[in-house]
Every structure is written in structure tokens, then in C-alpha cells.
Amino acid sequence: MHLPHSPFPIPVTLTLFEDAGVARLAPMTLTRAASDLAVGGRTLGAAAVAAFPHHRLALLVRPTVAGVAAEEHPAADVNGAAGGPTLFVNARWRVEAGDPGTPGRAVRDAVAGAVGTGAPRAFVQESADGPVLLALWHPSPPDAAPWALAADVPAEHVAGATLIGRLWDLAADLPARIAADAPDLARDLGGWGVRGRVEDGAIVTGQVALDESAVVRAGAVVSGADGPVIVGPGVVVEENAVVRGPCVLAAGAVVKAAGRVDGSYVGPGCKVGGEVHASSLHSHSSKAHDGYLGNSVLGRWCNLGADTNTSNLRNDYGIVDLWDPVERAYRPSGHQFLGLVMGDHSKCAINTQFNTGTVVGVFCNLFGAGFHARHVPSFTWGEPGRLLPYRLSKALAVADAVLARRGRTVSAAERDLLAQIAADAHATPATRA
Secondary structure (H helix, E strand, O other), X not given: OOXXXXXXXOOOEEEEEOOHHHXXXXXXXXXXXXXXXXXXXXXXXXXXXXXXXXXXXXXXXXXXXXXXXXXXXXXXXXXXXXXXXXXXXXOOEEOOOOXXXXXXXXXXXXXXXXXXXXXXXEXXXXXXXXXXXXXEEEOOOOOOOHHHHHOOOOEEEEOOOEEOOOHHHXXXXXXXXXXXXXXXXXXXXXXXXXXXXXXXXXXXXXXXXEOOXXXXXXXXEEEEEEEEEEEOOOOEXXXXXXXXXXXXXXXXXXXXXXXXXXXXXXXXXXXXXXXXXXXXXXXXXXXXXXXXXXXXXXXOOOEEOOOOEEXXXXXXXXXXXXXXXXXXXXXXXXXXXXXXXXXXXXXXXXXXXXXXXXXXXXXXXXXXXXXXXXXXXXXXXXXOOEEEEOOHHHHHHHHHHHHHOOOOOOOHHXXXXXXXXXXXXXXXXXXXX
């Protein structure tokens, strides 16, 4: 996360903290800090960093993900002691980038206005799980958790901020969120305009920011007519592909020949083909072949085999239910369109089918004919009706092979984390029905 210049004469620390609500975002939060969830056109943490000027960044995260968070953010202080003037911000808050006067922006501006003042101020918002500490400004906090510090500060109740509280919140309103984030992202690329290579026969039109190292090949169309398109460094849009905004193609992403992408966030190093609609892919995942991915969320290092298809609409046009990892039951999402949520390192074979509102855990390997269960626990492999535990040693061997193809290795912190996730998954075989 880039640290913006702080206008405050005092050295303000921005601390992104996790709370109990991150448990409901598993499997996506099993392998990362909540601030590293991609929501809209960037991560939650990147949105907070852009919104609140500061001199130093700190993260308060679960001990299980502290090691990988420190690797992801080497310049940040992870789980260190608080000290000095600090703005604590809930890592589940999607800090708004909207126009001044909108409810979400008004909350952001109120919190920013507290920074630098002499008295602590706590901002609380009601949610489905009760009151949630959204932010806390403290000019000199002792070494204590932000919610403990907030207990001694009169709460200022706010409304309108977007809190990511359930898995379906990761996919909700994705095109609109991308459009809201686009101006900041375009600024990072030097503003709107075409600076990269557009080959003969390609069309780039509308509100587009195309990085100087990006390539749009012959016959491809990148259209910002219906919403902004961000094409980041090293992105390649191959021949005859169509990208329609709002859309973000992050650094190193590839849209394969004849692929169709709209309303989606395609994370760093991802490869997409076929049809991708209103979906979010975290880094280094691949859906490179024909097939449909709609209103879905994929983690890192996922791979969907050729002709994999996700359903994102029930036949009766009803509200989609989704697995709740805390209640261990299906709960109505309130959304009519909702596809697949897939945790890191999970993969599926050719012609795999996923029903509406399916949640697949971390490190699953799925194949076979027919629809898979709508909840597949982490470290599982097999076919519909016959799912078995996935051995950690075999899973890590696959990860080693996959990462080596991108010049990467599985770090010791990642291995420790994956071993803990596997142990937890294998300790609850009853969930495999």
C-alpha cells in the first residue's frame, strides 16, 4: 500500500484493525488480512490508505495471518504496540471514494476531520451484528485494543458507511464500486488517456486509463462508454477480446483472445477468458478458457478448468442463499445474482459446474460430472457426492509447482498458515456432507 503524504505536523499512524466480524468472511479471510480483500477496484486497505493521510501504517490482525500480512506489507508495523497519535480504522470498512455529500463520503470526511484534534473520538455504526466500531481517533493511545480504548470514549453514531460483513458483500454492487474507485486508480496511472500500445484494428474508446506498458492487440475492443476502464502496467488484452467498463485490469493481467469481460476486477497476474461478468479475482488466479463466471469472487492461485460454468441466478429468480461459516448454515443473501466464492489455491477440472451461491474453501481440488455441493470445506478433493480430505503434503506439492511457474515460492509463513487451515478442516469431518 502506497503511503500518501500527510498534511499533519504530528506523526499520525493509520492502524487498520480486524474485529470478530472477519470470521464471517471465511474462506477469504482464512489466508489474508481483511484489509487485503479486493472489494471494488482495489483492496479495502488500499482504499483506507488513500482516504486518510498518515506518516506510518500499522496492522492489527489475527495471529494466524500475521506472518503473511507482514510479508505482504513489509513497510507496515504488524501487531506492534500502539503509540503516538493514531487513527484506528476497521479493516472491514470500505472507505468511500464517492462525491462529497453522499452518506459514505460524509462518514469518511467526519473521521478525517477528527484526526489531529486533542480529544479521542470514536465512530460507531449499527450493523446486522450490532454496533460496530468503525474508527477511533486517539491522540496518545496506550497499548490496548481499539475497542477497549473506545469503551472510555463517548460514541458518535454514524450511518452510511459500507461494512463488509458477509461473503455476499464482496460481490455486491461490484460495477458501481469499480466506477467509484476508478478516478483514484486513473490518477495513479497519470490520468485518463491512452499511453500504451494499441495495435492496428484495435479500438479503445470512452473513459479509459491505459498504462504506457499495456498492450491492446489487433481486433480487441476496450470500451469505457458505459463505465470507466483501468488498464494497469503490463496488461495484455489479446486479439478480438472485449473489455467493457466499469472494469479494472490490474498489473500483469491478461485477457485471452476472444474473451469478454465486463463489470469486473481482474487482479494482478490473473488470466481470464470466456465470459467474466461482475466478478472479482484476487491475484494470480486463472479462468483462461471458455465458460461463464458471473457475480463471483475468486481468491489467489485459483484455476478454473476449460468450460467451467457458474450459475449466478436461480431458476425461480429467487434470493440466493449462501453458507455462513459462523452459523454453519445457509442464510439468505438478499441478492438475486450471486455465483461462486472460492478460497485461495482451489482448482477445478474441465467442465466443472457450480450451482448458484456456492462457497468453496481453501485448497480444494474438484472434478467430475454434475453440480458440486454448495458448500465445500477447505482441503477437500473429489467429485460430487464423493468428497475426501486433501492431504496437506500433496496440496503443498501442488502449490510449489504452481508458484514456480510464476517464479514464486511458498514462504514458511504461508506453509504454517496452510497447515493450520488443513488441521482445522480435517478436524471437522462432519461438515463434508
